[in-house]
Amino acid sequence: MDEIELESNLNGVAYRLAERRDIVDMLAIERDVYEGEVPWTFSHFEHEIVQNKDAFFVVAEIDNKVVGFIGARLTDKGVNIHISNLAVLRDYQKRGIATTLINQIVRLMxxxxxxxxxxxxxxxxxxxxxxxxxxxxxxxxxxxxxxEDGADAIWMVKKLRNNVEN
Incomplete structure (x- = not known):
């Protein structure tokens, strides 16, 4: 994903591609958001950030502290993009960070x-x-x-182009 360029600083929040060193912070965000649970392990994040050339994460930082992230991977032979996860520390929610993370991916893709x-x-x-x-x-x-707990999921879609070709 070498062609990715982020809007680096918006409203006091810096956005950048995640690196391996961010994984510990991302796990802490998961624990905070999911009340002690960690849906993704260190190795899940590491695989997507370090090894999977079709995947990437964007982190949001305030004063050099990672406060949120969004993960995405290319699907359907690179035609579409799937959001794998999105989380923002509770203390930083309702500030538009999640929306900006989504918008970064929408703009890039x-x-x-x-x-x-x-x-x-x-x-x-x-x-x-x-x-x-x-x-x-x-x-x-x-x-x-x-x-895993038997809960249902809803599949959601956002069209990015007006002339979607099949």
């Missing part, structure tokens, strides 16, 4: 000519669903028993 973005979100996570809807995602499909 639109500029690279990608067709659409997809993601899955827990059916019971109406707060996240609202965030995604406000950012142009639409519900596409229900995925029963998607998560």
């Amino acid at each position: 639109s500029n690279l000519g990608k067709n659409q973005m997809t993601l899955e979100v827990r059916r019971d996570n109406t707060k996240a669903q609202g965030l995604y809807r406000r950012n142009g995602f639409e519900t596409d499909n229900l995925m029963p028993n998607y998560y």
Whole structure:
């Protein structure tokens, strides 16, 4: 993903591509957001950041402290992009950081000519669903028993180009 260029500083928040050294901070953000749980392990993050050439993470920093991140990977032979995860420390939520992280990916992937973005979100996570809807995602499909605990997921899609070719 060498062609990625980020808007580096918006409203006092710096955005940059994640590096291996950020993983510990990203795990701490997960613990905070998911009430002690860590859906992704160190090795999950490491694989996506270091090894997977079709994946990347963007972190948000305030005063050199990582306060949020978004992960994405190319899918469908590089035509589309899938958001793998998004999290912002609770103390930094409601400041537009999650929206800016989404918008960074939308802008980058639109500029690279990608067709659409997809993601899955827990059916019971109406707060996240609202965030995604406000950012142009639409519900596409229900995925029963998607998560390990048996919870359902909602598949959401955002078109990036007007002339989507099949």
